[in-house]
Amino acid sequence: MVPLSYYLVLSGVLFACGVTGFLIKRNIITIFMSIELMLNGVNLSFVAFAAHWHALSGQIFVFFVMVVAAAEAAVGLAIIIAVYRTRETLNVDQVNLLKL
Amino acid sequence: MNLTTFIIVSVIKTVIALFVLLTAVAYSVWLERKVVGHIQNRWGPTRVGPFGLLQPLADGAKFLFKEDLIPPHVYKPLYIAAPMLAVMFALTSISVIPIGNVVTIGNIKTPLQITDVNIGLLIVLGITSLGVYGVALAGWSSNSKYSLLGGLRASAQMVSYEISLGLSLVGVLILAGSFSLRAIVDAQAGTFWGFIPRWNIFQGQIIAFFIYLTAAYAETNRVPFDLPEAETELVAGYHTEYSAMKFAMFFMAEYANMITVACLASLLFLGGWHGPLFGPPLLQAILPVFWFGLRVFMFLFIYIWVRGTLPRFRYDQLMAFGWKFLLPMAIANLVITALIVAIRS
Amino acid sequence: MLHLVLFLIFGAICVAGAVNLLVQRHPINSALSLVAVMASLAVEYLLLGAEFVAAVQVIVYAGAIMVLFVFVIMLLNAGEEARTGGSRVAILFGIPGMLAGSLLVAWVLITHSGTQEVSAGALPGPPREIANLLFHDFLLPFEVTSVLVLIAIMGAVVLAARPESIEQQKREG
Incomplete structure (x- = not known):
């Protein structure tokens, strides 16, 4: 038996790690991965609440989050490739001009 | 069944399954060399033992005693981890594959598989989808252009063909109404009109069967889709920089994946272990395993036959075939199957 | 346990x-x-x-x-990744602040939320129940996400295609 709050704490820690990574990392790919980490943290709390309230719709939400994450990864990585092609860098600090 | 018996039975089954799988891997290498040899008008291995039957042992000993080179320019942690990942995922996926009926020995009743879970097929798909990491990381960490190209090709190819592979299985799932491999096989028991077996391939899944087979060849990086290790252009692809036991691990992973794919094909489309049963009770207990083994052997033979016969695709042809032909076919098959099931119910 | x-x-x-x-x-x-x-x-x-x-x-x-x-x-x-010097304020106050904040949240969740245990x-x-929900109760969101995925695919293709290849296709008609 594990209290629901343990799952919520774990989910919160993952989300916090994601936020921290988003703020401190300089590599654009790692920043994207931090976003995925945040989404994963949220998913865990969805599933934990679904188990707590005995409502399957919490698990359905996870699927929608996954679809959004997949779409985001596809578009985001395409943007990264396009940026790399013109700037030849992955450092977000050096991508600071609106035009070439 | 109490906990102690359960643990003992599970350990015994795991050991047996691993032993059988590794032996099958070793002898499918022998079979491949022999059959391809005969297709090309050669003899294949003949020197070690009768018909070269001890050749796998000799190969294994050679791999073990070779010097384990680590090139200076590689990224070491991943270079060492990659073959282990590959072989680990390849061997794990066998754990949910059933090879026969439930048997009773003494007063212990146990299914002939390591564990029967109700999402068995999803577990196999999940583990095989993780298998791509071994190949991709090997290609990247070797820090050589041939390896990198091989790894890139492999990961793109495996991700693309996984979609067709998964979609081709959905038709079978709709017919069986379960993710459990045992339930899927049980749904194929019996016959139509007394002589055609109720295998999924005869229940209108024949297109799905061929889609599955093609996609599975691409998933396991075999001819005609063996671009990741195309020796005429990429030396050896992602395992160019590997030697000794690490190379052998990739080899084992490839053949273990072939066997898993062959097992899945027989379970999902050809009725698993169903076949005529006759004779005394002991024979009746063994026959299902034999029928299952026969089907798996047939698929392995077709694998080798194809390797000895077909040329390799070009890379753009491979991608175009996967996305523009195989995927629409799989979706069409899914829609038609769903329609038929909906009308029938 | x-x-x-x-x-x-x-x-x-x-x-x-x-x-x-x-x-x-x-x-x-x-x-x-x-x-x-x-x-x-x-x-x-x-x-x-x-x-x-x-x-x-x-x-x-x-x-x-x-x-x-x-x-x-x-x-x-x-x-x-290139090292960039972060601001000193962030290191001095950010990390302890974040630790204190997360400890506070964890403490509140564990002691005061009054949630039961989950066995x-x-x-x-089971897949059957989930499919029922997904294709009956949540059918509209499901269809909308399929449009979203379609848009994402097209966006990815447009973004990742080389500009030259698009020009070439235009010229070829």
């Missing part, structure tokens, strides 16, 4: 992976630690009984999305 032990083991792997993602400077190491996080999250889902979600987590997240990340890292041959496999999520 077993439930708690498993939760703690895989929770520890999750947190270790997440922290490793922050510490590692090479993107491929970060990506692999994220895969470890996702795999152990799948085990947590199994503990909660959500077997289908766990399988999809492994197949979609670890097997497809993260492969895409690794693929891009390989394709761009991304190297080590292992509390809410089984």
